[in-house]
Amino acid sequence: MIKIAPSILAADPLNLERDVRRAIDAGCDWIHVDVMDAHFVPNLAYSPDTVRRLKEICPIPIDVHLMMDNPGRLLDTFLEAGASNVTIHAEAGNVSSLLRRIHQAGAAAGVALRPGTPADEVKPYLEDADLILAMTVEPGFGGQKLDEGVVRKIRELRESGYSGEIEADGGIREDNLHMLKENGLTVAVMGTALFRNEDMKAAISRMHGIK
Ligand code: DX5
Ligand code: ZN
Secondary structure (H helix, E strand, O other): OOEEEEEHHHOOHHHHHHHHHHHHHOOOOOEEEEEEEOOOOOOEEOOHHHHHHHHHHOOOOEEEEEEOOOHHHOHHHHHHHOOOEEEEEHHHOOHHHHHHHHHHOOOEEEEEEOOOOOHHHOHHHOOOOOEEEEEOOOOOOOOOOOOOOHHHHHHHHHHOOOOOEEEEEOOOOHHHHHHHHOOOOOEEEEOHHHHOOOOHHHHHHHHHOOO
8 A cells, every 4th residue: 555645835834733634634644744944945844843743743654854955953853853754865965874863763764866866876775764755846845747757766766676665755646646656656745636635535545545
């Protein structure tokens, strides 16, 4: 079964608790939190305090995606706040030491790749990474169109023998999820397509059923 991780970037900032509870009640598997530093990406979003508060209402894993030039600077604070998974970008560097710190804190560690970054960049870390996040849009904003060129990279990672989670993020909708799953995807981050769906529960149930 493919895991569904709603991205709260698409939730209503004035009603974040309401929208997160709605997603949990609808049967999602993880809650995806996009952290942006206005350097690595041209946008700014979420702090460790958001994770700390979410932890109070989330019985499911909190999946933190650090789009930061220097993720090591706030890494411990996000871990102390209760992040279940922390994903750093390969392009930001220091991958091995950051993965080690995430594991030492007892969390699951992930490595993310921009659409243009080849799978080879992450291959040295496959043994230490619990998840690989293949960005299917240029990171920074929700509501963009999925880059189908990334599907080949997902297949390449799976065919390389990687047995951990492969997560995709950006532009995922119900009608392109099957293509991603058949190429090796196990976790789908979805923002706009989920939070704008009037019947999120039915949508998640259908997507859980995709063979
Ligand atoms: C973009 C973020 C994504 C984004 C997904 O940089 O990492 O998580 O919020 O939103 P949609 O599903 O609308 O593309
Ligand atoms: Zn994300």
